[in-house]
Amino acid sequence: MVVEDDELFPGGYPNTLVVPLTRDEGLAYPAFAERIDPTDGNGAEATSWALTHHVTSVSLKRVQETSSRITAGQLASLRRRIALALGL
Numbered sequence: 001m002v003v004e005d006d007e008l009f010p011g012g013y014p015n016t017l018v019v020p021l022t023r024d025e026g027l028a029y030p031a032f033a034e035r036i037d038p039t040d041g042n043g044a045e046a047t048s049w050a051l052t053h054h055v056t057s058v059s060l061k062r063v064q065e066t067s068s069r070i071t072a073g074q075l076a077s078l079r080r081r082i083a084l085a086l087g088l
Helices: 072-086
Strands: 015-018 033-036 048-051 056-059
Touching: 033 072
Parallel strands: none
Antiparallel strands: 015 056, 033 048
8 A cells, every 4th residue: 555645755765664454353452553444435345554654665666557546534544543553
C-alpha cells in the first residue's frame, strides 16, 4: 500500500514508500498494524493488516495503480503508526 506523500520527494524520484499488507493477524503487532476491513470502496476481499513497522521503498517500475483505495483517515493513521515505529 502506497503511503508516501507526493510532496515528499522531488519529481522524477524513482521510488515510493509502501507498507505491506497481510491477512495473517499473527503478523500484525497491534501498535503498528492498521486493520483494513473490506468495503465497497476499498476493493479489499478480506480483512487485511497494513504492517507499518515494515515500511520500505520500492521502485515505481514495480508499482501498478489499482482502483483500491483507503480513506484519508486510514492513511493518516498509517502515517502516525509509521512515525511511532520509527520513534519520531
